[in-house]
Amino acid sequence: MPAPERIVVGYDGSPEAALAVRWAARHAVLLDSELEVVHCSLWPLLTHDLGPVKGVAGSGLQHQAQATLDEGKAEALAAEPRTTVQGSLLYGLPAGQLRRIAENVGMLVLGSRGIGGFLGLLVGSVSLELAATAPCPVAVIRFDKHPQGRVVVGVDSSGSPGALRLASHLASATGTDLLIVHVIHPHGGMANGSGGSHETARRLLLTAAHDAKDLAPNVTVGQSLAQDASVPRALLNASRGAALVVVGSKGHTLLRGTVGSNAHAVLHHATGPVLISRT
Known part of the structure; x- marks a missing residue:
């Protein structure tokens, strides 16, 4: 199997997603692949008021979504400074958007559970759905205790x-x-x-x-x-x-x-x- 040209990792600000980003960053370097960090914002589905609050710097739902994406990219670079990282801010339901973007990638990496995961499940609904339906290999990162293991x-x-x-x-x-x-x-x-x-x-x-x-x-x-x-x-x-x-x-x-x-x-x-x- 040739090295995948691009690894995509979903990031929603949760600790589980941060673990997935760090794992993806390390493997992107090992596989000589570019890394794309993706954040999916639901807010445009719920409201048209995405702009900043008048007179409050750094406010607004649009700014919040971009800040989350930037945080994910920073996690990747902190884990592996040699990673070539790009970011994509998408709007809509995460499963559908990530499935679409995974059409032309070598691997999709997800946290085990983040925002939107059902309580009581060890693997969240989005990760489980994409593991079942994504068009590329899907890595689900719940723990990473033995990075040097076989x-x-x-x-x-x-x-x-x-x-x-x-x-x-x-x-x-x-x-x-x-x-x-x-x-x-x-x-x-x-x-x-x-x-x-x-x-x-x-x-x-x-x-x-x-x-x-x-x-x-x-x-x-x-x-x-x-x-x-x-x-x-x-x-x-x-x-x-x-x-x-x-x-x-x-x-x-x-x-x-x-x-x-x-x-x-x-x-x-x-x-x-x-x-x-x-x-």
Whole structure:
């Protein structure tokens, strides 16, 4: 996978969004990409009175929105001064605007929950919707406790080529190890319900490791055949201490959009950044 030309990160002024901006800034430099910080303002949908209060310098909703965007850009430069940063102030609902702007970018980065997130959810509604519908890979940053850790990728019976490609590229760019995880049921069947055997699973892992070495020759590639009735639980256990866990996106239910139940569960319970492969 070639380095993405541009990484887009959403910023709404929340601590979760600031964490996402800092993560995006560091990775933009590692991936030799430009960074675009985007703030979406809802105020034009609610009022036409966006100007400053007469006689009060620095007031007004328009000024407030621009100040939030400038704050996001400053967060990026503070985290990584070498980042090439531009900013975009958009008007409208964040999910729709970010989905539109993500049409021609390499990665969309989001905080786990910010303004507008539902209380009680570990991942906010906007982040979850975009993880399910954005046209590019989506990174959701809830914690970033192990930035020097390895990259973990989950592969299913298809080999998850899109997720494997992303994970290999990021492991190479960040100079970390890559761990490929495949999950089977305790009694030998594939945990994704496709059936199969231990030998089939081992061959799948060997093929995935071979492909990863072709994609990233400088990366140390490990393999893990996990036995668990729960694919998300196995992936979460394997990703303890990891810098990033990469998962593919499957599923077509109305409840979860197209993010898939396994990715949905990993997003809600991961203790580090999660990257959803949208290919």
